[in-house]
Amino acid sequence: MTFDARSRRPGRGPAWTQVLRTPLSYDTWRAYGYLWFVLLLGPFALAYVLFTVVFTGVAAVTVVGLFIAGGLVAGGRWWGATYRRLGEDLLDTQVAAPPPRPRRSGFWPRLGAALGDMAGWRALLFMLAVLPVSLVGFVLSTGCLVLGAGAVTYWAWFWSLPPDLAMDSSWHNPAGLALVAVCGLALLVLWPVIQSAPVAVLRLLTSALLGPTAASLRVAELERSRAGTVEDADARLRRIERDLHDGTQARLVAVGMQLGEAREQLASGATDAVGELLEVAHASTKDALAELRELARGIHPPALDSGLAVALETLAARAPLPVTADVAPDVEARGRLAPAVESIVYFSIAELVTNAAKHARAESVHVRVATVTDSGGDTLHISVRDDGAGGATVVPPDGSGLRSGLRGLADRVGSVDGTFELSSPLGGPTVVTMTLPAVRAAAGSRPRTGERA
Structure with a gap:
């Protein structure tokens, strides 16, 4: 029998040889070992569950006792980690750990978080359900294995059995012993199939009760997106502050100095240099106003007051490379989008266009915005x-790399329950696909075009 060194499974061959090899396969025996381990842990796990439930009920009359009960509930996470590790090592079942228990400040919030730890309670439920399933699976699997192996080898040791334990003597002939061996071989071939049913139930319980729930994953994703959005907003405020300090403020200080010098010149009667000083001050004032307008455009583009389509057309006209902005008519046909959604769409597209020109060395960018209506709404x-060099990546938020602009975009989109997908093979093209809820602005909540908000 040949094995694949990477998977440690029997090599491929005809179907009938695969069936005969299955009882000898590494995976079959690992699953059988899993049943052994789970059954051995079962009584201890059941005792822990019963003690936790009984102690929690008894300790409900005290406060200190409830903290101990909360510790017992949290201990269910340790049991869950043990069972997940067994499933990973013996069943190749990869189940992610649930999110950590949130930290609370204050006496009662901490007590509520300890007793209300759903991951711990779900692990306790798994420990309660796993014992009968593993017991039934172990009995079926071991019974099938022992009966099959005994029948296959019955011809070699039947003579040693007492007459009241051996089969009828009519079976003790070559034909009868051969039939018993064939039946035993059939049992051995069916053994992995019979064993797979309880193992599949245990896999299902592990995934359903020991992993994170969809709600907890969503909450963790929203918290991570919110943290990233806060970091992006803080970085943007710092950048605005730096630009004001290093640019506009310096220009206005220079204007004040120039006007002060002009006043001194006028007071001393030397009017020759006053005109030149006023001209320089006037030019510096215009530059400062231009910088302020640019900063204001970075905070909220005035073009957004006229709608997303107009804002994207303005963005395309101001871009450093050819940009085609295609906004479907249905995007604003039923009303303007909410300001938060419009801002996210505009600034995300603006940053992607900047990245395409600055990093990807693209020659053109195509933007498409449309709405899709389904049962869940718009x-x-x-x-x-873009047709750039490609190779762009979104750095994962697990500390395995530095934070990138694309990661910030993904967090910004995720903060409003959106999705962010990136396809950027080496050589291009790079395609970024984002989806956001098409939340509409409330009637009368927006200023009219040209009106101050």
Whole structure:
């Protein structure tokens, strides 16, 4: 029998040889070992569950006792980690750990978080359900294995059995012993199939009760997106502060000095240099106003007051490379989008265009914005495609790399329950697809075009 060194499974061959090899396969025996381990842990796990439930009920009359009960509930996480590790090592079942228990400040919030730890309670429920399933699976699997192996080898040791334990003597002939051996071989071939049913139930319980729930994953994703959005907002405020300090403020200080010098010149009667000083001050004032307008545009583009389509057309006209902005009529046909959604769409597209020109060395960018209506409502679909060099990546938020602009975009989109997908093979093209809920602005909540908000 040959094995694949990477997977340690029997090599491929005809179907009938695969069936005969299955009882000898590494995976079959690992699953059988899993049943052994789970059954051995079962009584201890059951005792822990019963003690936790009984102690929590008894300790409900005290406060200190409830903290101990909360510690017992949290201990269910340790049991869950043990069972997940067994499933990973013996069943190749990869189940992610649930999010950590949130930290609370204050006496009662901490007590509530300890007793209300759903991951711990779900692990306790798993420990309660796993014992009968593993017991039934172990009995079926071991019974099938022992009966099959005994029948296959019955011809070699039947003579040693007492007459009241051996089969009828009519079976003790070559034909009868051969039939018993064939039946035993059939049992051995069916053994992995019979064993797979309880193992599949244990896999299902592990995934359903020991992993994170969809709600907890969503909460963790929203918390991570919110943290990233806060970091981006803080970085943007710092950048605005730096630009004001290093640019506009310095220009206005220079204007004040120039006007002061002009006043001194006028007071001393030397009017020759006053005109030149006023001209320089006037030019510096215009530059400062231009910088202020640019900063204001970075905070809220005035073009957004006229709608997303107009704002994207303005962005395309001001871009450093050819940009085609295609906004479907249905995007604003039923009313303007909410200001938060419009801002996210605009600034995300603006940053992607900047990245395409600065990093990807693209020659053109195509932007497509449309809405899709389904049973869940309207969804805004944004596609940004450039013909650059490709190779862009979204750095994962697990500390394995530095934070990137694309990671910030993904967090910004995720903060409003949107999705962010990136396809950027080496050589291009790079395609970024974003979806956001098409939340509409309330009637009368927006200023009219040209009106101050």
